[in-house]
Amino acid sequence: MTVIEVPLTDEEIRRCLEDGEERTKIDEEELGWKYRHHGMASGLAHGTGFMGETAVEKWLNSEGLRKGRDYETGDRFVRQLKDIRQDFRILGTEVGVKTSRSISLTEATKYGSFLYPAKETEGESRRVLPYPDYLLQAVMSQPKKLCWVCGYVKKETIQASPIREVIGKPAHLIPTEKYRAADALLKELGWAVS
Numbered sequence: 001m002t003v004i005e006v007p008l009t010d011e012e013i014r015r016c017l018e019d020g021e022e023r024t025k026i027d028e029e030e031l032g033w034k035y036r037h038h039g040m041a042s043g044l045a046h047g048t049g050f051m052g053e054t055a056v057e058k059w060l061n062s063e064g065l066r067k068g069r070d071y072e073t074g075d076r077f078v079r080q081l082k083d084i085r086q087d088f089r090i091l092g093t094e095v096g097v098k099t100s101r102s103i104s105l106t107e108a109t110k111y112g113s114f115l116y117p118a119k120e121t122e123g124e125s126r127r128v129l130p131y132p133d134y135l136l137q138a139v140m141s142q143p144k145k146l147c148w149v150c151g152y153v154k155k156e157t158i159q160a161s162p163i164r165e166v167i168g169k170p171a172h173l174i175p176t177e178k179y180r181a182a183d184a185l186l187k188e189l190g191w192a193v194s
Contacts, residue, residue: 002181003105004149006055013142016054019076020047026077040101050076052099052138053087055147060090063186070191084128091189095152096132100139105148108139109176114150118163118170131155134185137174151179 008016021043028042040048057073065071074085088095098116102108114137119127135158137150153174161172 004059004182006058006147008145012054016050017047019050048101048140049099051140052097056097081128086132093189094133096135098137102139103141113173113175115171116158118172121170149182151182152185153178
């Protein structure tokens with residue numbers, strides 16, 4: 001698996017963790033939306049997701065893409081279901097980012113797959129967003145201040161992946177060998193990678 005390493009600063013990590021706590025507070029206390037993350041507190045889970053999104057945005061910028069011109073991001077804080085968007089819209093295409101938390105890439109990939117909610121099953125039927133056109137997988141090591149953008153899969157690959165119950169929720173187990181290098185996504189979307 002070809003990965004892109006993106007370092008995050010202490011400030012970026014701090015801001016992501018604060019935003020994760022704030023999002024959880026708004027969602028759970030103000031709006032009554034509850035989350036169950038795989039063995040992780042909601043604030044930390046959201047913060048980890050924001051770290052992956054921050055890393056992807058830094059990578060896009062390093063490739064010459066610019067926010068507002070070549071890509072848009074979904075809002076971190078929404079107060080209505082209708083305002084929820086995919087993490088990114090890159091060159092007109094919906095792209096999600098799923099971020100796992102691990103001390104190393106080896107540890108994150110030891111089971112040979114990454115997880116994604118099985119949105120078309122009864123146990124995940126309350127999901128607002130459909131499957132993205134493409135999914136970027138990231139792995140964040142907070143102690144190393146490093147995020148690995150591992151690669152991407154198409155929506156059809158996610159949907160064709162086997163479904164298993166993981167901590168009481170249905171999830172697709174997407175084999176790591178199905179992921180293509182992240183820079184190949186930019187090429188597929190028509191961007192001339194530098």
